[in-house]
Amino acid sequence: MIKFTQLVLTGISVGFIYGLVALGFVLIYKSSKIFNFAQGEMVMVGAFLTWSLLGLFHMPVLPGLILSFIVAGAVGYGFERFPFRPMIGQPILAIIMVTMAIAVFLRGLAILLWANFVGIKFPSIIPEQTIYIFNIPFSSVFAWSFLLVFSLVIGLSLFFQYTRLGLHMRAAAEHHQLAQSMGIRVTRSIAQSWAIAAVVSTAGGFLLGYIRGIDFGLANLGLVALAGALVGGLESFKGAIIGGLIIGVAETLTGGYIGRNLKEVVPFVVMVLVVFYKPYGLFGLERIERV
Amino acid sequence: MRLPSGVFNVSYAQDMTVFRTLYHWLGLVLFLVMLFLVPLFARQYWVDLLSTIAVTVIAIEGLNILAGYCGQISVGHTAFMAVGAYTSAILARQLGLPFWLCLPCAGLAAGFAGIFFGLSSLKVKGFYLALTTIAAQFIIIYLIKTPLEKWTGGAIALHVPEIHLGGFVFKSERQLYYLVMGLTILMTFFAKSLTRGHIGRAFVAIRDNDIAAEAMGINLYRYKLLAFFIGCFYAGVAGSVWSVYAKVISPDDFTLEGSIWQMGMLISGGLGSTLGPIFGAIFIKALNEIVVIAGPLITSVIPAIGAQISAALVEMVFGITLILFLIYEPRGIAHRWEILKESYRLWPFSY
Numbered sequence: 001m002i003k004f005t006q007l008v009l010t011g012i013s014v015g016f017i018y019g020l021v022a023l024g025f026v027l028i029y030k031s032s033k034i035f036n037f038a039q040g041e042m043v044m045v046g047a048f049l050t051w052s053l054l055g056l057f058h059m060p061v062l063p064g065l066i067l068s069f070i071v072a073g074a075v076g077y078g079f080e081r082f083p084f085r086p087m088i089g090q091p092i093l094a095i096i097m098v099t100m101a102i103a104v105f106l107r108g109l110a111i112l113l114w115a116n117f118v119g120i121k122f123p124s125i126i127p128e129q130t131i132y133i134f135n136i137p138f139s140s141v142f143a144w145s146f147l148l149v150f151s152l153v154i155g156l157s158l159f160f161q162y163t164r165l166g167l168h169m170r171a172a173a174e175h176h177q178l179a180q181s182m183g184i185r186v187t188r189s190i191a192q193s194w195a196i197a198a199v200v201s202t203a204g205g206f207l208l209g210y211i212r213g214i215d216f217g218l219a220n221l222g223l224v225a226l227a228g229a230l231v232g233g234l235e236s237f238k239g240a241i242i243g244g245l246i247i248g249v250a251e252t253l254t255g256g257y258i259g260r261n262l263k264e265v266v267p268f269v270v271m272v273l274v275v276f277y278k279p280y281g282l283f284g285l286e287r288i289e290r291v
Numbered sequence: 292m293r294l295p296s297g298v299f300n301v302s303y304a305q306d307m308t309v310f311r312t313l314y315h316w317l318g319l320v321l322f323l324v325m326l327f328l329v330p331l332f333a334r335q336y337w338v339d340l341l342s343t344i345a346v347t348v349i350a351i352e353g354l355n356i357l358a359g360y361c362g363q364i365s366v367g368h369t370a371f372m373a374v375g376a377y378t379s380a381i382l383a384r385q386l387g388l389p390f391w392l393c394l395p396c397a398g399l400a401a402g403f404a405g406i407f408f409g410l411s412s413l414k415v416k417g418f419y420l421a422l423t424t425i426a427a428q429f430i431i432i433y434l435i436k437t438p439l440e441k442w443t444g445g446a447i448a449l450h451v452p453e454i455h456l457g458g459f460v461f462k463s464e465r466q467l468y469y470l471v472m473g474l475t476i477l478m479t480f481f482a483k484s485l486t487r488g489h490i491g492r493a494f495v496a497i498r499d500n501d502i503a504a505e506a507m508g509i510n511l512y513r514y515k516l517l518a519f520f521i522g523c524f525y526a527g528v529a530g531s532v533w534s535v536y537a538k539v540i541s542p543d544d545f546t547l548e549g550s551i552w553q554m555g556m557l558i559s560g561g562l563g564s565t566l567g568p569i570f571g572a573i574f575i576k577a578l579n580e581i582v583v584i585a586g587p588l589i590t591s592v593i594p595a596i597g598a599q600i601s602a603a604l605v606e607m608v609f610g611i612t613l614i615l616f617l618i619y620e621p622r623g624i625a626h627r628w629e630i631l632k633e634s635y636r637l638w639p640f641s642y
Binding site: 037087090092093094096103104105107108109111112116226230262264265276279280 | 362364408414419425426430433436548551562599602603605606613
């Protein structure tokens, strides 16, 4: 029983990070109807970037993190201008392939810049100690990541609910033309959501990299988070977090009880099952299609 | 489309003709003869390259039927190649079946795997479908690696026995080249014929608007699953041929990146045309080879970059190429080829 509870708790904290990355997808999807397959690679590059600033250039923790967020945000902002603006109105296949091309490109970039540093670890920032929750031993890293993700999620929700920028982005997500006629610059809104998504995935990359070391496999974890977003439903922030949690818990449970190999595919199995049962996810919007 | 000078269509059959004039036929025959003469003169490198391209062409023709004609996005195509490769290898190893039996079995196995994962296409499309096929990629490779380890050898490479056809043993790459090339030509011919008939038209209707297609009396269930079956059948055949050519297969040959590359080849070649996959496979492979050769040169000029430059450049160049194609020529090289043909067809007496 203790093992079970421990696995569930670990799953929840990993799931929160997946949820955070999934939040990035949902953000972009809601504002521009683009499903970003490069999210995994953005997580990986974000992790390497943060590591370069903290581990390679020995920057202090807080400025280092903030600088990496700024760099990631700027790059994300740029993605809207190229290649996504020319893709407006293109078929879905073309848009999917553009995000995949970005994924391939980012992977190449990561190999070019960081191939010699694979398997590195972040310098220890968070004090390593074991915390007991309900008498269950629990690494403090997980608790910290839990806190960080939680504050990010709260912060993002408040941002979307109560700020002018957030309002603009929600309007742009609702209907591009309508938002434009109300004087909102949709392209800028989309660029901003790309920037936020890049920052969020960098944060996710930092946390995931901190927990399990940084390597090119981080990109696949991004895909896992994508499965989480799909489970939760693409239109819902709440769904992204809950989907991430479901995926995280399912993953650690199979990893703990069955085996490592199955652990890697379980998120996708869960996703396929959910897609069969509820095609638009648990909290997604069901679309009525017309000719 | 403009016709060559002096050629006029007077019947529907003529309108659908692929090869119209004597010169078309001459060109085709010359091309085929050249293809079959290659192994007699060329170095091993070219034989290998051409065979790899030919196998890829088979797989991408299937992907083209699935994604280019029927509009069902699949980003797990190499997994279905793996199904085909492992099916034919295991049948040959365990039961000693001859290749001419293994090959269709491999195609069928991959086709049915395709139908299974294609079931989700009845409920979802677009991004959701793309992600479901990515899931197929991971799930199939997992099945090969772990539960079926007894037969597949798991992550360890599996040796594929030599093949016999009649009393003839295919040993060297040059002999296998003929097998690969022959099959490629056959499969391309089937793909072209299929897409010209009523099935191809139904696929195009589904691609353009599936609800409208359904309203016009096309059975979506049947045709979407048929598209998945045919597309994955092609992948299975390609996988089977590849396993025979490579002689050794392992799950690492069939990655998600491979699937993305195949999709990239299809897009740069041109979706929805039989020529597209051929152009795309040749173009991307050629680009790849150039980058692989250029990588060490760059390192020798600027040593600071390091030896990983080739691996990195291959991916970066592919990514950039794909983005540029999608933005500037979404209809691919095949479309450019059409334009080129138009421009010389009436030259110099255009009206």
